[in-house]
Amino acid sequence: MRIVAISNQKGGVGKTTTAVNLAAALAEQGRRVLLIDLDPQGNASTHLGVDIYRLETSIYDVLTRGVELSQVLQPTSWDGLVCAPSNIDLSSAEIEMVSAVGRETILKEALVRLERDLAEKELPALDFVVIDCPPSLGLLSINALAAAREILVPMQTEFFALQGMSKLMEVVEVVQQRINPSLRLAGIVACRMDTRTRLASEVLEDIAAHFPEILYETRIRQNVKLAEAPSYGQTVLEYAPESKGAEDYRQLAREYLGLPLVIEEEDEEDELEDEFEEEDDAAANDEVFEEEEEEELVIEANNGDLPSAG
Ligand SMILES: Nc1ncnc2c1ncn2[C@@H]1O[C@H](COP(=O)(O)OP(=O)(O)OP(=O)(O)O)[C@@H](O)[C@H]1O
Ligand SMILES: [Mg+2]
Numbered sequence: 001m002r003i004v005a006i007s008n009q010k011g012g013v014g015k016t017t018t019a020v021n022l023a024a025a026l027a028e029q030g031r032r033v034l035l036i037d038l039d040p041q042g043n044a045s046t047h048l049g050v051d052i053y054r055l056e057t058s059i060y061d062v063l064t065r066g067v068e069l070s071q072v073l074q075p076t077s078w079d080g081l082v083c084a085p086s087n088i089d090l091s092s093a094e095i096e097m098v099s100a101v102g103r104e105t106i107l108k109e110a111l112v113r114l115e116r117d118l119a120e121k122e123l124p125a126l127d128f129v130v131i132d133c134p135p136s137l138g139l140l141s142i143n144a145l146a147a148a149r150e151i152l153v154p155m156q157t158e159f160f161a162l163q164g165m166s167k168l169m170e171v172v173e174v175v176q177q178r179i180n181p182s183l184r185l186a187g188i189v190a191c192r193m194d195t196r197t198r199l200a201s202e203v204l205e206d207i208a209a210h211f212p213e214i215l216y217e218t219r220i221r222q223n224v225k226l227a228e229a230p231s232y233g234q235t236v237l238e239y240a241p242e243s244k245g246a247e248d249y250r251q252l253a254r255e256y257l258g259l260p261l262v263i264e265e266e267d268e269e270d271e272l273e274d275e276f277e278e279e280d281d282a283a284a285n286d287e288v289f290e291e292e293e294e295e296e297l298v299i300e301a302n303n304g305d306l307p308s309a310g
Pocket of ligand 1: 010011012013014015016017018039043133134135191192193220221222223224226227228230
């Protein structure tokens with residue numbers, strides 16, 4: 001069971017989109033996957049089509065009431081993918097967990113019991129557990145890092161992308177030292193990348209310079225299908241299987257699994273479709289092209305207090 005936490009305390013960088021679509025792309029590869037929604041916003045659960053307003057039990061009960069993970073699992077439209085959902089109930093969990101003994105490892109222990117339970121009942125084991133973290137570094141995120149073997153950090157290729165990374169690396173180090181020595185930084189994924197702007201590629205170069213070797217080769221491009229899919233309760237692989245968004249997340253899954261990457265070969269028809277998609281993406285994008293001079297200033301300003309890979 002390979003457990004990966006998708007974490008970045010910065011909001012709106014693409015954590016949930018990555019957690020859901022990476023999990024689906026792994027399921028599409030025939031793997032058995034559990035997605036744990038650790039965010040009280042419940043976005044990952046909704047994205048997978050779970051009705052979070054009618055849950056009898058959720059990840060909240062696992063963390064605060066000793067309910068077993070196996071009791072909260074919800075099916076999804078993918079055979080190999082189940083979800084441990086969350087909703088607004090989870091927002092009080094951090095306060096409730098504060099006085100619990102071993103509060104940092106509640107999720108880890110629940111996962112150990114789930115794995116044992118599946119084995120005892122001779123049910124197929126899980127290959128992957130993907131944890132969608134909230135945009136904060138509180139007890140919920142610590143539980144994810146304590147349970148995980150790997151942390152994957154989505155970063156938006158925009159101004160301030162690297163801000164806050166030193167704090168995240170500090171927390172990862174403390175968790176490694178005190179709770180989970182086997183935790184490692186699996187990689188950084190550039191998300192929501194507007195490939196047409198110079199700013200995006202300059203920020204990407206910046207990220208690569210600070211985290212050489214762990215920046216994934218796969219880039220998740222800005223793609224309107226990725227933004228539309230959640231409102232249909234579908235992963236992008238179902239909603240728009242041929243879109244750039246689906247392509248990028250399939251590629252990320254391959255890279256994550258250590259499989260060779262698929263080189264894109266475009267024919268004329270594809271190019272035409274891409275143009276239409278790009279128009280949509282441009283419309284969905286608030287800021288389009290900035291003055292180049294301004295961009296350079298922005299990059300310089302962004303080069304302040306930067307972290308190094310942990
Ligand atoms: N590659 C992309 N192209 C277009 N839209 C995207 C892309 N990735 C994410 N989005 C959209 O951007 C918004 C933020 O993404 P997402 O919810 O995945 O970020 P997050 O880091 O999980 O946010 P939060 O910190 O609130 O949990 C969502 O509306 C999502 O649909
Ligand atoms: Mg999210």
